[in-house]
Amino acid sequence: MSGIRVMRYVLAVAKLGHFGKAAEECNAAPSTLSGQIRRLEGYLGTPLFERRNGDVKLTPFGEQAMPMVRSMVEAADRLVALRRGRRPQSMAPGQGLSEAF
């Protein structure tokens, strides 16, 4: 169900405290982050963020979850770093090496 990409969204929102700015950093629409993170929160049964219109911060539960979120993203990045046979110039701008995740 849940992919790695939503974990990147969570990291970005936690870092920037703002869905719009996080969406920009992730090259996605704010509604995408909103929807995906809400879905994840649904799976987890508890919100990761407190939303106070322009002041978004992690809940205590969100703080608890962050180490795992980071681990997943870091492991995915390390896996992507192993890739072969991909020419960098064939990638879409801003996509880096992570289109698979």
Next chain:
Amino acid sequence: MSGIRVMRYVLAVAKLGHFGKAAEECNAAPSTLSGQIRRLEGYLGTPLFERRNGDVKLTPFGEQAMPMVRSMVEAADRLVALRRGRRPQSMAPGQGLSEAF
């Protein structure tokens, strides 16, 4: 794009050396594992497994990838372990706690 579930498929195939048995352990069809793992190998640009009809084993590249695959699955499991407000009896049999991943 790529979810965590395919990482579980990779672990199962690596452990059991057999797509059919791995599929059984994952409660999925062999064709699902075959398709998903092939897609992942496509992303990575290199095969993870040598298929020799009933003797499936990791390639050297697959061996390299395994630590990351394990990290992702373990981190996902730790995240799932934080979940609240889910009644165990509402889960499908054999699904454990991981229907989100």
Next chain:
DNA sequence: TAAAAATACTCCATAGGTATTTTAT
């Protein structure tokens, strides 16, 4: 030839986008 994996085809769920509404400052 027989077991196993790959492929073809299909269906449905989910990721993602645009436009709109709601909320809180």
Next chain:
DNA sequence: ATAAAATACCTATGGAGTATTTTTA
């Protein structure tokens, strides 16, 4: 009133299944 997030709605892609074909021991 305004900026931000949530929601509604739609489309496209990917995950998963059944049935079939290919492969190889």
